[in-house]
Amino acid sequence: xxxxxxxxxxxxxxxxxxxxxxxxxxxxxxxxxxxxxxxxxxxxxxxxxxxxxxxxxxxxxxxxxxxxxxxxxxxxxxxxxxxxxxxxxxxxxxxxxxxxxxxxxxxxxxxxxxxxxxxxxxxxxxxxxxxxxxxxxxxxxxxxxxxxxxxxxxxxxxxxxxxxxxxxxxxxxxxxxxxxxxxxxxxxxxxxxxxxxxxxxxxxxxxxxxxxxxxxxxxxxxxxxxxxxxxxxxxxxxxxxxxxxxxxxxxxxxxxxxxxxxxxxxxxxxxxxxxxxxxxxxxxxxxxxxxxxx
Amino acid sequence: xxxxxxxxxxxxxxxxxxxxxxxxxxxxxxxxxxxxxxxxxxxxxxxxxxxxxxxxxxxxxxxxxxxxxxxxxxxxxxxxxxxxxxxxxxxxxxxxxxxxxxxxxxxxxxxxxxxxxxxxxxxxxxxxxxxxxxxxxxxxxxxxxxxxxxxxxxxxxxxxxxxxxxxxxxxxxxxxxxxxxxxx
Numbered sequence: 001x002x003x004x005x006x007x008x009x010x011x012x013x014x015x016x017x018x019x020x021x022x023x024x025x026x027x028x029x030x031x032x033x034x035x036x037x038x039x040x041x042x043x044x045x046x047x048x049x050x051x052x053x054x055x056x057x058x059x060x061x062x063x064x065x066x067x068x069x070x071x072x073x074x075x076x077x078x079x080x081x082x083x084x085x086x087x088x089x090x091x092x093x094x095x096x097x098x099x100x101x102x103x104x105x106x107x108x109x110x111x112x113x114x115x116x117x118x119x120x121x122x123x124x125x126x127x128x129x130x131x132x133x134x135x136x137x138x139x140x141x142x143x144x145x146x147x148x149x150x151x152x153x154x155x156x157x158x159x160x161x162x163x164x165x166x167x168x169x170x171x172x173x174x175x176x177x178x179x180x181x182x183x184x185x186x187x188x189x190x191x192x193x194x195x196x197x198x199x200x201x202x203x204x205x206x207x208x209x210x211x212x213x214x215x216x217x218x219x220x221x222x223x224x225x226x227x228x229x230x231x232x233x234x235x236x237x238x239x240x241x242x243x244x245x246x247x248x249x250x251x252x253x254x255x256x257x258x259x260x261x262x263x264x265x266x267x268x269x270x271x272x273x274x275x276x277x278x279x280x281x282x283x284x285x286x287x288x289x290x291x292x293x294x
Numbered sequence: 295x296x297x298x299x300x301x302x303x304x305x306x307x308x309x310x311x312x313x314x315x316x317x318x319x320x321x322x323x324x325x326x327x328x329x330x331x332x333x334x335x336x337x338x339x340x341x342x343x344x345x346x347x348x349x350x351x352x353x354x355x356x357x358x359x360x361x362x363x364x365x366x367x368x369x370x371x372x373x374x375x376x377x378x379x380x381x382x383x384x385x386x387x388x389x390x391x392x393x394x395x396x397x398x399x400x401x402x403x404x405x406x407x408x409x410x411x412x413x414x415x416x417x418x419x420x421x422x423x424x425x426x427x428x429x430x431x432x433x434x435x436x437x438x439x440x441x442x443x444x445x446x447x448x449x450x451x452x453x454x455x456x457x458x459x460x461x462x463x464x465x466x467x468x469x470x471x472x473x474x475x476x477x478x
Contacts, residue, residue, distance in 0.1 A: 070295075074380075075387070079346060083388060092395075
């Protein structure tokens with residue numbers, strides 16, 4: 001049990017519960033344990049092949065599929081920044097982050113766990129907010145009621161359920177920003193219900209792009225793509241004030257984004273941070289925002 | 295490679311030492327430690343970290359050896375357990391754990407468990423299964439242990455499993471159920 005001060009508030013915490021996308025799930029961290037497939041992944045990048053092609057290929061190989069799945073489920077989330085932060089505080093961490101997660105999905109996850117009374121009075125919930133170009137779809141063929149995340153620029157992730165044209169028309173930039181505001185508002189309400197024990201951090205830059213510029217997934221590297229626009233530079237005046245208000249509220253620990261803090265040399269083959277970057281980010285959070293009162 | 299045992303189990307051996315599984319060589323002495331100091335001791339947290347990193351864990355050689363001969367190891371059996379295996383929602387793969395995560399307890403029947411240790415273990419309110427193995431040294435001590443468990447924990451939620459036992463005990467009726475694999 002730790003007594004920690006975050007900004008001006010003091011909490012007694014014995015567990016960090018985290019949510020987020022691949023940046024919080026530690027995706028790629030244990031790829032070196034994939035043997036020959038780790039080398040093949042590197043060659044996909046050097047040969048300019050698409051990342052999802054590598055995943056498709058690996059899914060056809062039972063042996064590596066098993067390792068990949070256990071890495072994703074049990075190992076990598078325990079090495080990502082939420083776990084590093086918990087380790088530095090010598091407390092437990094339950095990391096619910098999943099590769100490919102959307103903000104919709106992580107709000108869904110938190111809401112569901114809240115309704116199940118999962119959260120304890122000594123939990124600190126940390127949410128890694130991801131890119132807004134993602135959503136959720138409820139798969140009618142799924143055995144569970146849990147929705148699946150999709151990336152708006154990756155038709156493969158939704159075309160089996162929805163007509164791509166319909167989805168792209170529906171998911172205009174305005175709607176994406178509006179959806180983002182709804183998600184953040186929902187998290188604000190949850191924060192109040194959880195006695196202030198919920199904090200958000202930006203994992204990826206908050207950028208939008210014109211929906212008529214939809215491009216394939218592998219060009220969706222936010223910092224390199226010229227098709228992305230910073231919210232501030234653009235034309236979303238109706239949303240600007242609301243977003244500013246949310247950012248000035250207690251919801252976000254900082255406006256800084258993890259992605260922007262990772263130098264090229266600390267990026268893994270497909271742009272995720274390596275373990276040292278995760279560790280540095282956790283130390284940065286600890287040194288700047290957390291005060292151990294024990 | 296993952297094993298659920300370091301994350302949801304405690305084991306008390308015949309010398310009253312505590313480890314995370316009856317087959318690991320990694321144990322700590324019970325020196326009136328608080329339960330949190332036991333579950334998050336350096337030995338146990340290091341072991342958990344090695345599992346998280348997929349490192350080779352020599353303390354768990356028995357399971358690796360068994361698996362290398364294509365036999366079902368204790369790890370595989372535990373992982374596939376319907377209630378306390380990998381699919382169990384309380385399972386949390388983390389270097390440090392909270393006492394609520396401890397769901398199973400393994401106890402050597404030769405152990406004479408001090409009341410202080412029983413008190414500490416009873417802080418693990420989510421224990422659902424106690425597995426007894428080894429040779430019974432003192433029936434009186436064993437009954438005393440069961441009575442303390444009934445006193446401190448919700449015994450009606452706990453299942454008892456004996457690898458072998460010779461007779462029936464009146465204390466058992468307070469528990470959810472009991473099972474004896476081998477009656478001598």
